Amino acid sequence: MPNNSDALPPRSKHAQLARPHSGEFGRHELAILGAPCGRIKELAARLLPLLEPTLRVAYVDADHAAGDDAAQGGSGGQDAILQAGAAAELTDKITFTRLDVKRGLDKFSQQEWLQHQGMVLVNGNHFRARQQLVILDPAKPLEKKLDRLTDVRALLLPEGVTEVPAYLRAHLGAADVPIFFLQDTAAIAELILQEWRAAAPPLRGLVLAGGRSQRMGQDKSKLAYHGQEQRAYAAELLAPFCQDVHVSCRPDQVVELEYAGLRPLPDTFADLGPLSGLLSAFRQDPNAAWLVVACDLPLLSAATLEHLVAHRHAGKLATAFQSPENEWPEPLITIWEPRSYATLLRFLGLGYSCPRKTLINSDIALLSPPAPLELRNVNTPEEAAQVRRELE
Template sequence: MTLNGHNKHTKLARPSFGNFGRNEWAVLGTPCTVIKRLADDVIKALAPDYKGAYADTTHADDITHAPGRLGAGAVLEYTDQLQYSQLSYAAPLTPFQLRQHFSQVDLVLVNGNHQQAKAQVVILDENKKASLQKRVSQLTNVELILVSDNTNEVFDFVQDAVLNWRDIPMLKVDDLQGVITFFKGKLIQNQPKLNGLVLAGGKSQRMGFDKTAVKWHSKEQRYHIADMLRGFCNEVFISCRAEQQDQVETGYAVLPDTFIDLGPYGAILSAFRRDPDSAWLVVATDLPLLDETTIQHLVALRNPAAIATAYTSGFDGLPEPLITIWEPKSYPQLLAFLAQGYSCARKVLINSDTSLIPPANPDALTNVNTPEEHDRIKQLLHQNIASHD
């Protein structure tokens, strides 16, 4: 029984996934062999910069028994094939499981003769005209039309189903370079926007006083960092605990923790909960020597195909998780680590496909957590000011 006006589920911002991933296209209107060959060519051409994937349904109708140990009753079989890994499932994968598996890829091409996707590439082939007409209901978001040599016009039923067909790019099916350029352009166009997140929710227990409020550069550090990020980000938020919201000055957006008692890990997850389709440039406030050049260098070398772009520590060579660009594809990865009992952002970076870059100025990543470190950096900054004077 549901009461009027009662919503039993919390409203959450959902990632813009289709059936498989964020950027997916079903290719239909031509034989499966042509679709597979086109997928091979596009994925291979984009592989240096983007992770590609392919979805299809097998034609092996003569296979009546599940392969390997699945036939003996196993529900899952993992095989290290040396050149690649293979997971075989006995049960069909649900849409939720599929999206989880495809969440790390940038481009999904789908055989539209068997599967559907949120966008479509239609191939006009006279020999498959009747087959395409049977699938006309799948033409919900056509973004590219390819024309075979045996076809001279857009079929009438396609015109009726795709009212804006004149505005859709149209290429010859053998114009491979044009097709590759189309997909590359779409991936660039769909690159997640970059938001900024200033981590200011710590309790500063080792410091003994609120280190986010230290005025290293004429204003409180949390505002100094936020102002720097504004030149590189679409929106900038100051991350804090719920009880700290009223302490943030007007004019600065606040993003309180919704994953509580997890430190910076919870702050990052809270940011993705608010906007799961944006990348987040996460910066801690205990970096008094951080400058715009260091941020600009990180943004310039951002790799959206990785789960994150991070600096390596000059101390131990490990990733610096608290001055890192976390891509949307890191959100399910962070949640998966949390489900296994881990809340260390660095551990996620170490055990994932992370793009690591050396800092141009390692000193800019110096962090301050104790009164002794505070006094040392304060003296260093005074010396730098005096030397410039």
Template sequence: MPTNSTPHRKHAQLVRPSIGEFSRHELAILGAPCGRIKELVARLLPHLEPTLRVAYVDADHAAGDDAAQGGTGGVDAILQAGASAELTDKITFRRLDLRRGLDTFAQQEWMHQQSLVLVNGNHFRARQQLIILDPAKPLQKKLDRLTDVRLILLPEGVTELPDYLQEHLQSADIPCLGLSDTEAIAAAVLQHWQQQQPRLRGLVLAGGQSQRMGQDKSRLTYHGQQEQRAYAAELLAPFCEDVLVSCRPDQVTELQAAGLAPLPDTFLGLGPMSGLLSAFQQDPDAAWLVVACDLPFLTDATLGHLVAHRHAGRMATAYRSPENEWPEPLITIWEPRSYGTLLRFLSLGYSCPRKALINSDIELLPPPAPTELRNINTPEQQAEALKEIEGR
């Protein structure tokens, strides 16, 4: 009887993004009473928020105590009456109260728009930690939570690590700062965040049908005999770890023959969204510098300006379109957390990357050379572009 040597897989073999308990970038603060942890966070926020979008995760002692004594635990009348959720517009902010539990998947979904999550480590874990050596809250019983300590804070009068902590941390070279030195702590947190900035990979979008042009736009030549897909890949190369060319499955062989690295679409029929989602499906932990293949006027100076002004704390860094003031999605750095946003828009029936940018927290830049952002989509535009480039 024939046997199948290929092992059976119950689930699809997907690359899972590297996310902690709450977020890609998270720090649990522990080693002090909850009030002192919250006070530290309040001091740090004015120094962090100009650069980062910061969330704080904590537990409500009073609500827990009330529920344990038979009370409502802070639940208002609508939830008590049986509603599963209540969205309240507070005019200056919105609050969402849910009955569902704080499971791992939900908390990551809720926090994925934040660039940094600070966590009360007395109640919750995070994959990296900041510890306070407060004698009122020793850490002996929480050593299992100290898996990757990045900073040690010393209250006034404390100058040395206790023996049990030295033994646990062994020879780890962890910086120590005074608990009252707010600016230095904030600077250390920002430096830690910047050191974890996602790597940048390049993606040339070349899988379109080119219906208006009547021929494959990625194979047009404006600069000598070099095809546009190769020209764009060459522009991206100095700024990226590597460069892939997004394509239809039927284009793979010809791209390989041309010395390019193909990335065939795994999401089909979605236009540019196909290439973006396929790239994130392959590597959800990278940021993708995306360039369309139909930009013959684009230069390395404009790409370099985009990379130099990249804000990894936002969902994306994009240029403002010179035509309508909207973000230009096809010359954009898409950060890892944009993957979930793009999928969310797709689930709502939208396949337009620009719509995701317009409705998200992005860094929007004026282009240094607006004419370089011109797309060439028709034979008439192609003829004009060739004439202009040849006349330079």
């Protein structure tokens, strides 16, 4: 009897999921090392005013005094509530909020708490990060920490230092690492911003066409306002701005979309409305930004899309237009950045499937639409007839 076991795919205990690109703390993280901790923190404080207009920046450090106190039998910096046994304490400090949590900080928690930041600066004396800025301070030589220098982005010379140590030149090899004076804050900040912009996630397109079109009475993605089905028209609009364009659909629509020459992306999150398509797109590629357009926007033009893409803010959770009908963001013509995936899932876990609620409660770039009428959704036969008259 023939053995067909070789034809079967290898058994896997876990689903094969694409994982978001992230380091110890976030997608964009930069360790500063090679100097005493005070000098590292001082550099971070100088950089922040120049980075913050573009990026939300977090700083990661360790507290020597608290550690020493705990080692000597003290409270280790815990206040009375934590000492009494509370697992966490959330304090509204009016101008900021502090969360003290009495448990270990694993790498998954770090990424979860810092996911809303565009950049994480890290004290490299205590923690590793994917990329590094190296201060050549003679008081803190790095000869025994070369394993931490995995992707050095710049060397920083303190006053009085003019040479790169031989051991460091040998470690860097042929790498062309720029050198700045430590006090040249503007140049260091501009390098960080340039590299952050260059690493912006690629833009992929998604036409939402998996709805049931109950109010229209027929599949509104198949309606033709411009001589072709609206789903194909929307895909063509997106194509010049995206590396590729997918059409979000129900599994039963896949064959017909392929036959129509479109690229289907079937929903893997069922019965969640537009959120189904958005989450399915991020499940396929969590490292791209998705430019999402609903199929029921027949008045949408390339000029409006160009405006959206030109004003994209990759440091925010999303870039969206303000709805012409109210002050809320319009979620179905929006650029959703990679970090929005975890946020959308968090809102779903809290029982909310409305993408607009995620936008309202997140740090986004909100734009005024250049042509507000183009954002009009067409959901009924009467609305479709009106649009056809306007397009004549």
